[in-house]
Amino acid sequence: MAxxxxxxxxxDIGSHAVKIxxxxxxxxxxxxxxxxxAAIPAGAVEDGVLQDPEAVGKALAALLKNxxxxxxxxxxxxxxxxxxxxxxxxxxxxxxxLGEYLRAEAEQYIPFDIDEVYLDFQKLPSRKEGxxxxxxxxxxxxxxxxxxxxxxxxxxxxxxxxxxxxxxALENIWETTTRQVDNVALIDIGASKMNINIISDGVxxxxxxxxxxxxxxxxxxxxxxxxDYDEAEKVKLGIxxxxxxxxxxxxxxxxxxxxxxxxxxxxxxDLYHANNPDKGLHALILSGGGSKVNGLLDYIARETxxxxxxxxxxxxxxxxxxxxxxxxxxxxxxxxxxxxxxxxRPAAF
Numbered sequence: 001m002a003x004x005x006x007x008x009x010x011x012d013i014g015s016h017a018v019k020i021x022x023x024x025x026x027x028x029x030x031x032x033x034x035x036x037x038a039a040i041p042a043g044a045v046e047d048g049v050l051q052d053p054e055a056v057g058k059a060l061a062a063l064l065k066n067x068x069x070x071x072x073x074x075x076x077x078x079x080x081x082x083x084x085x086x087x088x089x090x091x092x093x094x095x096x097x098l099g100e101y102l103r104a105e106a107e108q109y110i111p112f113d114i115d116e117v118y119l120d121f122q123k124l125p126s127r128k129e130g131x132x133x134x135x136x137x138x139x140x141x142x143x144x145x146x147x148x149x150x151x152x153x154x155x156x157x158x159x160x161x162x163x164x165x166x167x168x169a170l171e172n173i174w175e176t177t178t179r180q181v182d183n184v185a186l187i188d189i190g191a192s193k194m195n196i197n198i199i200s201d202g203v204x205x206x207x208x209x210x211x212x213x214x215x216x217x218x219x220x221x222x223x224x225x226x227x228d229y230d231e232a233e234k235v236k237l238g239i240x241x242x243x244x245x246x247x248x249x250x251x252x253x254x255x256x257x258x259x260x261x262x263x264x265x266x267x268x269x270d271l272y273h274a275n276n277p278d279k280g281l282h283a284l285i286l287s288g289g290g291s292k293v294n295g296l297l298d299y300i301a302r303e304t305x306x307x308x309x310x311x312x313x314x315x316x317x318x319x320x321x322x323x324x325x326x327x328x329x330x331x332x333x334x335x336x337x338x339x340x341x342x343x344x345r346p347a348a349f
Contacts, residue, residue, distance in 0.1 A: 010342030016191030021339035031318040048080025053152040075162030075342035082142040167197035169341030189290030191215040214290030238294030287337035
């Protein structure tokens, strides 16, 4: 029997909802122990910054209780303007020397005061043996923003052992569950932001956040059709049929908003191709609640000419049929991708 490895509880705090995922490592992969989501008030989190810690904490505490989560070692991820992810090329040096260099010289790469950020880095695998330069992924996150999350979580008696970046959590779950090393673009569409992470030869080569999301589509549908937010959400997801008289209005809203999303995706793809002309992308991998927009997958495929795949991180995981309705698990899976990417990390910190 494989020894059961203790994993952390993944907590994804978005602008629309908090999501929790708890997994168990098994001899054959992973087993889903708990997943759930709870809405938070509008404006409680804006562009990755905690605006109403009391409201978010209340929603998170209720969800933890509802899911009966006993493991209080958690991991979170952050995104937005307060986080900078940048790939830089430096002379080859050991980790200690690299750390010292970056602490001394980081301000030339990031637009923040070095004393106001948490700094981390990861050496990327060299593509040429014996090369004298090395690509390094540099990450800087504003201390004030991170500390606000840590304070709120600490008040809930949660021990935060990992602070990751959304795009890297997504990359982690994709590579772990699919074991693929194809060149792909991972695109997570949330309520207020879209995260793009392009993976080439198993390495992240381009990571960016774009301030567009599916909430704007819901709001525009509500205004165009003069309906409330909940009805507009159902129209967006294809749950509520559109009356023939309103079809043209709905199509106009979808086209305008989704075209903006596609333009941002194409910009990232063009930048990737400019730097990697001999390494074509094989597919776009969609996740996030916004990826469930009715017809979006086919629209992006038509506009980019690439295969577009809906990512289900739980597809090959075990679950207790008495605890989970597999249809519910499949329906919630796209928006749980980042939480799942955190939940596969070991708790031995």
